[in-house]
Amino acid sequence: MSALTPPAAAMRTVIGVDSSTQTCKVVVRSLGTGDVLRTGRRPHPAGTEVDPEAWWEALQGALDDAGGTADAAGIAIGGQQHGLVALDADGRVIRPALLWNDTRSAPAAAAMTAELGAVEWASRTGSVPVASFTATKLRWMAEAEPELADRIAAVALPHDWLTWRLRGYGPDRPDLDQLTTDRSDASGTSYFDLRSGAWDRQLLSMALRRDASDIVLPTVLGPAESRSVLGSDLVVAAGAGDNAAAALGLGIVSGEAVVSLGTSGTVFASVADSVIDPSGTVACFADASGGFLPIVTTLNAARILDTVASLLAVDHDELARLALTAPAGAEGVVLLPFFDGERTPNLPDETATITGLTTATTTRPNLARAAFEGMLGALASGVTAVREAGVRVDRILLTGGAARSEASVAVAADVFDAEVVVPEPGEYVALGAGVQAAWAVTGTRPSWRPSSRAATTGAGNTQVLGQYRAAFERRYPRS
Numbered sequence: 193m194s195a196l197t198p199p200a201a202a203m204r205t206v207i208g209v210d211s212s213t214q215t216c217k218v219v220v221r222s223l224g225t226g227d228v229l230r231t232g233r234r235p236h237p238a239g240t241e242v243d244p245e246a247w248w249e250a251l252q253g254a255l256d257d258a259g260g261t262a263d264a265a266g267i268a269i270g271g272q273q274h275g276l277v278a279l280d281a282d283g284r285v286i287r288p289a290l291l292w293n294d295t296r297s298a299p300a301a302a303a304m305t306a307e308l309g310a311v312e313w314a315s316r317t318g319s320v321p322v323a324s325f326t327a328t329k330l331r332w333m334a335e336a337e338p339e340l341a342d343r344i345a346a347v348a349l350p351h352d353w354l355t356w357r358l359r360g361y362g363p364d365r366p367d368l369d370q371l372t373t374d375r376s377d378a379s380g381t382s383y384f385d386l387r388s389g390a391w392d393r394q395l396l397s398m399a400l401r402r403d404a405s406d407i408v409l410p411t412v413l414g415p416a417e418s419r420s421v422l423g424s425d426l427v428v429a430a431g432a433g434d435n436a437a438a439a440l441g442l443g444i445v446s447g448e449a450v451v452s453l454g455t456s457g458t459v460f461a462s463v464a465d466s467v468i469d470p471s472g473t474v475a476c477f478a479d480a481s482g483g484f485l486p487i488v489t490t491l492n493a494a495r496i497l498d499t500v501a502s503l504l505a506v507d508h509d510e511l512a513r514l515a516l517t518a519p520a521g522a523e524g525v526v527l528l529p530f531f532d533g534e535r536t537p538n539l540p541d542e543t544a545t546i547t548g549l550t551t552a553t554t555t556r557p558n559l560a561r562a563a564f565e566g567m568l569g570a571l572a573s574g575v576t577a578v579r580e581a582g583v584r585v586d587r588i589l590l591t592g593g594a595a596r597s598e599a600s601v602a603v604a605a606d607v608f609d610a611e612v613v614v615p616e617p618g619e620y621v622a623l624g625a626g627v628q629a630a631w632a633v634t635g636t637r638p639s640w641r642p643s644s645r646a647a648t649t650g651a652g653n654t655q656v657l658g659q660y661r662a663a664f665e666r667r668y669p670r671s
Contacts, residue, residue: 205229206633207258207267208441208626209251210619211354212236212434213291213455216250218258219622223265223630226640231619232257240294244277244285247350248357261426266418266629268429269358270437270621271351273380273477276329279353279408281345283366287337289350290329293456293491295533298323298540300331304382304399311470316395318379318386320472323540324489327382327399334401341400346408349377351431360422372419373410375478376436376485384412386466386478415482418632429632434621435460435487436480438591441624442615443641447586449578451571451604453594456535457493459574460485461583473536473577480628481637486583488536488574493567494594496529499544500563504556511560512599518557520606521656524548525558526663527566536574537668547663564603567594569660572607588612590647591620605648606656615644 204224210217213236220230234250234257236242251269255261274292279285290297301321305313310320321328326349334341346368348356353371356362361370378384383395389412397404413419413430420427432440435452439462444450449461467476467486479485501511525548533540546562579585588610594600595614604612623640631637 205264206626206629207261207264208622208624208629209267209269210434210621210625211247211251211269211271211350212621213272213293216247216254217619217622218254219619219626220258221626223633226638230258240291241288242291244289244353247354251354264426266427266429266633268625268629269351269354269431270434270625271349271354271431273377273433273435274324274326275350276326277348277350277353278344279346279348279368280343283363283368286340286343292324295323295540297328297332300335301328304328304331310472314468314470316385316392317382318466318468318477319382319475320470321382322472322535322538324535325380325382327395330399344407346371348410349373351377352410355428355431358421359419359428368408371408371410372413372430374413374430374432374480376480377433378412379477380433386476415480416631416635427633429628432480432625432628433477436485437624438620439485439624440480440627441620442589442591443639444589447584448589449575449585450589450591453493453567453592453600455494457490457567457571458487459571459578460487461578461585463583467581467583469581472538474581486578486581488577490570491532491535492529494592496531496563496567497594499531500559504559508597512597514557514560515564515599516602518561520653521659522558522561522565523553524659525553525562526659527562528663528667529566529570545667564599565656565660568600568603568607569657572657575608585610590614601647606653612648613644614647615642618642
């Protein structure tokens with residue numbers, strides 16, 4: 193297989209992979225300088241459940257597109273967090289993988305939270321279960337597909353399974369004990385003890401409604417630990433969850449928070465000590481550097497812009513142009529953008545709501561502006577929650593595909609009361625995986641921080657955020 197050619201003696205590159213919900217992206221970097229040398233990509237199937245074999249095929253194709261691994265010293269896979277890949281004793285996938293954005297396990301999440309209590313969940317795992325987390329998907333499977341659940345011999349996350357396949361394992365070599373993961377992805381399962389760094393099998397058994405002591409779980413590797421490809425010297429680093437990998441790629445430091453505008457939206461920071469929020473608004477995962485990653489995640493971000501652009505029959509450039517012709521606050525038009533339900537706030541069955549429409553305010557520019565303000569208003573609430581959990585935020589790094597829009601930057605100036613900077617465009621999950629690969633190869637974490645441009649001084653516009661919050665409180669009054 194050309195994509196897994198043994199590395200040449202020079203070993204001058206490292207490879208970072210981003211196996212995201214929609215796409216597999218590969219970035220090949222110089223081991224000495226971190227410069228990007230080559231890239232590759234292949235699409236993933238749409239849907240909230242996917243045959244993992246499609247990820248493996250996409251990874252092989254993306255590696256081939258990027259020139260293979262002949263000159264690579266190391267490789268690491270960053271992957272979409274949470275999800276469920278259930279394997280039988282023969283190493284075969286039992287059912288299509290349930291992705292993070294599959295919300296069918298929302299009732300299971302509520303039931304599990306009630307069984308143990310939100311405070312206990314937060315104390316033991318750093319977060320309160322929601323439909324995204326692996327444990328809730330296992331509970332759903334145990335209740336909805338008990339015969340399949342009884343066949344589970346091992347549970348892996350998407351990046352765990354891909355790393356296992358990359359190293360030469362799978363149905364033809366089903367050594368389940370060779371499954372590996374890292375702290376960041378393990379901490380998003382709801383059965384990983386955040387403080388001890390060990391699996392919590394009591395919680396796993398609770399999820400499956402049976403004794404899970406015989407279930408194989410991946411070995412948790414440290415930030416610089418690695419394994420290798422069978423029959424090769426190619427180093428395979430631990431990998432990471434997507435947000436933890438992005439934090440490595442951005443090189444974030446104390447006082448900085450990332451607001452990512454991808455398919456979903458995230459607010460996260462990298463801190464030395466764990467953060468506990470029993471409300472469940474802020475989940476605390478481990479990061480990929482030995483610390484912790486308090487995070488707020490929304491299901492709806494760039495997809496909001498997709499939906500409104502389609503409604504207005506325009507492309508994204510025209511949507512941004514329209515938005516920039518409307519005044520800040522869109523003349524009172526407010527979009528609560530929960531088109532596909534929402535994870536934070538925990539509203540899995542909700543729909544979007546738009547308010548403030550009159551004959552005078554129902555204009556294309558106002559609707560366009562409301563789309564950007566709804567997307568960023570929801571994430572500004574996430575920044576507030578992270579601060580209230582005790583994390584200092586002086587600077588916002590605005591990333592993701594939608595951050596390239598001037599309208600996103602302009603609205604960010606209205607909703608964030610912190611300095612906003614926009615790092616140069618890049619595939620930061622794959623870039624961070626490359627940092628991790630270099631760390632595993634050399635034993636030293638490289639300092640490859642991207643350049644960025646200042647966007648705002650962070651004065652903020654209290655009207656814009658205030659009217660978003662007021663609309664939210666009217667729609668969802670506190671009990």
